[in-house]
Amino acid sequence: MAEPVLEVHDLHVTFSTEGGLVPAVDGIDFAVAPGETLAIVGESGSGKSVSSAAVMGLLPSNADVTGEVLLDGRELIGLPNDELRKIRGNDIAMVFQDALSALNPYYSVGWQVAEAYRLHHDVSKKKAHQRAIEMLDKVGIPDAARRADGYPHEFSGGMRQRVVIAMALVNDPRVLIADEPTTALDVTVQAQIMQLLEDVQAEFGTAMVLISHDLGVVAEVADDVLVMYAGRAAERGTVRDLFYRAAHPYSLGLLGAMPRVDVPPKLRLTTIPGSPPTPGSITTGCAFQPRCAYTDRVGERCITERPELTPRPGEGDHEAACHLGRRPSDV
Amino acid sequence: MPDLVWFIVRRLFAALIVMLALSLAVYLVFYAIPADPAHLACGKPCTPDRLEQARHFMQLDQSTLQQYLNFLKGIVAGRTFGDGAAAVHCNAPCFGYSFPLARPVTTLIMDRLPITASIALGAAVLWLLLGVSLGVIAALNRGRILDRLAVGVALLGVSTPSFLLGLLAILVFGFWLNMVPVNGYVPLTESPVDWAWHLITPWIVLAILQAASYIRLTRSQMLEELNLDYITTARAKGAGELRVVVTHGLRGVLVPVITLFGLDLGGLLGGAILTEKVFSMQGLGDLLISAVGQLDVAVVVGVTLFSAFLIILANLVVDVVHGVLDPRVSHG
Ligand SMILES: Nc1ncnc2c1ncn2[C@@H]1O[C@H](COP(=O)(O)OP(=O)(O)OP(=O)(O)O)[C@@H](O)[C@H]1O
Ligand code: SF4
Ligand SMILES: [Mg+2]
Numbered sequence: 317m318a319e320p321v322l323e324v325h326d327l328h329v330t331f332s333t334e335g336g337l338v339p340a341v342d343g344i345d346f347a348v349a350p351g352e353t354l355a356i357v358g359e360s361g362s363g364k365s366v367s368s369a370a371v372m373g374l375l376p377s378n379a380d381v382t383g384e385v386l387l388d389g390r391e392l393i394g395l396p397n398d399e400l401r402k403i404r405g406n407d408i409a410m411v412f413q414d415a416l417s418a419l420n421p422y423y424s425v426g427w428q429v430a431e432a433y434r435l436h437h438d439v440s441k442k443k444a445h446q447r448a449i450e451m452l453d454k455v456g457i458p459d460a461a462r463r464a465d466g467y468p469h470e471f472s473g474g475m476r477q478r479v480v481i482a483m484a485l486v487n488d489p490r491v492l493i494a495d496e497p498t499t500a501l502d503v504t505v506q507a508q509i510m511q512l513l514e515d516v517q518a519e520f521g522t523a524m525v526l527i528s529h530d531l532g533v534v535a536e537v538a539d540d541v542l543v544m545y546a547g548r549a550a551e552r553g554t555v556r557d558l559f560y561r562a563a564h565p566y567s568l569g570l571l572g573a574m575p576r577v578d579v580p581p582k583l584r585l586t587t588i589p590g591s592p593p594t595p596g597s598i599t600t601g602c603a604f605q606p607r608c609a610y611t612d613r614v615g616e617r618c619i620t621e622r623p624e625l626t627p628r629p630g631e632g633d634h635e636a637a638c639h640l641g642r643r644p645s646d647v
Numbered sequence: 648m649p650d651l652v653w654f655i656v657r658r659l660f661a662a663l664i665v666m667l668a669l670s671l672a673v674y675l676v677f678y679a680i681p682a683d684p685a686h687l688a689c690g691k692p693c694t695p696d697r698l699e700q701a702r703h704f705m706q707l708d709q710s711t712l713q714q715y716l717n718f719l720k721g722i723v724a725g726r727t728f729g730d731g732a733a734a735v736h737c738n739a740p741c742f743g744y745s746f747p748l749a750r751p752v753t754t755l756i757m758d759r760l761p762i763t764a765s766i767a768l769g770a771a772v773l774w775l776l777l778g779v780s781l782g783v784i785a786a787l788n789r790g791r792i793l794d795r796l797a798v799g800v801a802l803l804g805v806s807t808p809s810f811l812l813g814l815l816a817i818l819v820f821g822f823w824l825n826m827v828p829v830n831g832y833v834p835l836t837e838s839p840v841d842w843a844w845h846l847i848t849p850w851i852v853l854a855i856l857q858a859a860s861y862i863r864l865t866r867s868q869m870l871e872e873l874n875l876d877y878i879t880t881a882r883a884k885g886a887g888e889l890r891v892v893v894t895h896g897l898r899g900v901l902v903p904v905i906t907l908f909g910l911d912l913g914g915l916l917g918g919a920i921l922t923e924k925v926f927s928m929q930g931l932g933d934l935l936i937s938a939v940g941q942l943d944v945a946v947v948v949g950v951t952l953f954s955a956f957l958i959i960l961a962n963l964v965v966d967v968v969h970g971v972l973d974p975r976v977s978h979g
Contacts, residue, residue, distance in 0.1 A: 374882055397888070405885035417876035421975055422898040432884045467974040483884065 320347035321523045322371070322408070322491045327383035329363070329370050329547075339596045340366045342547040343383070346525075348491065348540070351517065353524040355534040355555070357570065358544035359592050364527045367544075368493045371525075372408060373400040387491070406436040409484035411513075413496040415476035419468040425479045426452065426464025433486045451482040455512060474505035478512065485516055492517070495527045506530075510537060531570060535559055543567050546603040547595050549625060553634035563628040563636035565610045602639070614639045651977045654970050662963045669955050674715050677948045683707075684944050688746045704729045705746065718743065742952060743945035745938075752949030755934060762832050763930035765842065766849050766922060767915040773854035775908055778861020783900075785862065786869035787892065797862055804859025813852045813925035820848060830927035849926045853919065857911060864907060868900040875899075898972065905968050913961025917954025 329341035341363040348354040356364045369375050371385050373392060385392040387407055392400065412418040420428060429448035430441065437444070445464070452460035455478040468476055477497060484492060494513060498506035514537055517524050528534055534541060534555065541558045543551040543566065551564040562568050569588035590607040598605070601619040605611050611618040617639045625635040685701040686693065702708045705728060706717055717726065721741035728735040728744060737744045743752040785797035821829035827848050833841040872878065873896055881895040918932030931950060938946035970977035 372883055374879060401885050401887055403885075404883055410880075410883045412876060412880065414876065418880045420877040420881070420895055420898075422973060424974075431886075435885045467978055469975050470978060480880075483880075 318349040320349045321388055323347040323386040324371065325384040327367060327370060327385065329366050329375065330380045332378050337596065340547055341370065344544065344549050346542050348523040348525055350490065350523050351521045352539045353517065353526055353537055354540045354542060355526045355528055355538035356542045356544060357528060357531065357534055361592055362544040363547040364544055365495055368495055368525060368527060371493065372404055372410060405432055406487045407489055408491040408493065409487065409489040411480050411484050411492065411494040411497045414500045415473065415480045416468060418480055419476060421468055424465050424467055425471065429479065429483045429486055432483045436487050447486065451486045452479065455482040473501050474508060477501060477509050481512060485520065488520055489522060491523045491525065493525045496529065499529065543570065546593050546598065548603065549637060550604065551636040554631045557630035557634040561630045561634065564638045565608050566604050610640055651970055654977050655967055658963055658966045662959050665959055666956060670952055671715060673948060673951050673955065674718060677944055678711060684746065687942060742949040745943050745946045747941055747943050752946055755946060756931065756949060756953055759929060759931045759934045761834065762928050763918055763932065764916060765835065765846055766919050766928065766930060767912060769846055769850045770853035770857065771912045773850055774857040774861060777854055778858035779865050779904060781858065782862045782865020783869055783892065785866040786873065789870060801859040801862040804856050807856060809852065809856050810921050810925050812856060813922060816848050816852050832928050849922050853922055860907065861904060864904055865900055868903055869896060872896045872899045902969060902972055905972065906965050909961040909965035910958065913958040916957045
């Protein structure tokens, strides 16, 4: 892998709530290089969004963040808000799941894209507006000069997400974090938006962190994958490692849960039985144990000892956190 | 923009219809009151002949519907009561004629309006600024001491009767400390400084009382607003906290605040009855109260309609401001 632009080491996020401490992210590592895509996958509540918010420094004040977030080797955790502000939207930008709620209903889309530009460039409003139109045009909004004066509610879902992408890319960021950018869209529009993200990424050499539920999309666009379960990494590796050599029972479960057109209907969508634990409820052993189909083959250890990431066969740094030494499919 | 113009035209039309319906209702209600203005005008002793004369002169011998139509016509074209040398003219827009006061109601209203408007507008500016800024400060310091303080002030404000606070203010600042005048009104055109000086106590009293609901509304609205996704977007774009709150947060807060403000102001312009009484100012509220006391139906109808008109106007302005503030309303 080329020199990473964003590196995250041993990231922990703990919320203090009325119900006690919630360890939403419990020690994860990842890195992403220019032009490459890292996908973070995992069920709802596994800590994907919290991790990306931690990278952006956007967590509420009840969150305690430790670990390292390095942008070009520069530590971001603990930076004063004023310094972080200069990085947000400029070096690291975000695309959100629901473009309708992510855009401010009271301002025209052109204004909002121009604002993102003006926040980091000392230019006139007119210049910024020009730049916004350029960007809207680039993300495929027809008649961008005129549409720039429109308000979010006047756009279709797909067009709105294009606006959000234009807003995120207007400062040519080094890292783009896309948190389920297509979940709110129709299937055909989903494909268009993913294509757009791939295109702009190729053009600008942006490093992308793609958070997604959709393994089909991940298989198509990601280089590396991080599988998260209950705030921890279950498995990480290249996209081929995950799809051909999945080493963690949870990853296998996810793959089985992926709707596939090439598999007969009966075998489709084998969802993992049970539901993920609430953060912090399982403190010893493997968090996946209550749902794991392979725990019998391992025995006691799954309950008493927490599995750490260990190297697995594959391309480069394939790792999984499971006591099962061999690939589950070989057992 | 044409969207907005069309929107305003539609609202104007709707307002006109409401006005008409309302005027009919007010007219019918007050003329159903068994106080005979002719009887009052005719004096004592009142012979049936003179009573009939007075009725005819005041056009009360016509059918109620005809009277209402006369009233409407008067608004547009003016009215004349009687004829010859004794004729009484009421120029358009004529909202009735007060025979006891021997003045057109329009003139009476216009004489009193500057006083009420001075009280209301000055207080309104104060309470809007005070309420919104305290509300925002409270929201940004949620749960902390500043928040508690602002919420406490708001609670005190809504639960204090205006006359009580007014009398207290007069007592303390007017009589004991002798800082401000205790009553009276000086027209703005005469001396702007004296004008403001005579109004400062009612302004502050009204502002404190009214600001309370604005603090609460602004606070709760801002707290909701700050949880919205587009606020996170603004932060993710690199906007500073001030910009996040003012540019992105306040807009959504102002929409409901302006609604409340328009209605409060519209209501107050129709006469700040208690405040005018406490500070002995002869505004519209005072006019209405004395008219009720003297059974001067023409004035009661005129002032009531005028107040209603102000509220409808305020609604209209609120709608238009909504349209300007929220593109989802005007660019439907
Ligand atoms: N402000 C907060 N206070 C307390 N707990 C929080 C807070 N924000 C998130 N959490 C908890 O952190 C955990 C991880 O949430 P997160 O939003 O990262 O999940 P996710 O993986 O993005 O899920 P999804 O796929 O549904 O988006 C959840 O259990 C959530 O309840
Ligand atoms: S450690 Fe045990 S329980 Fe956990 S995933 Fe591996 S086999 Fe299953
Ligand atoms: Mg999420």
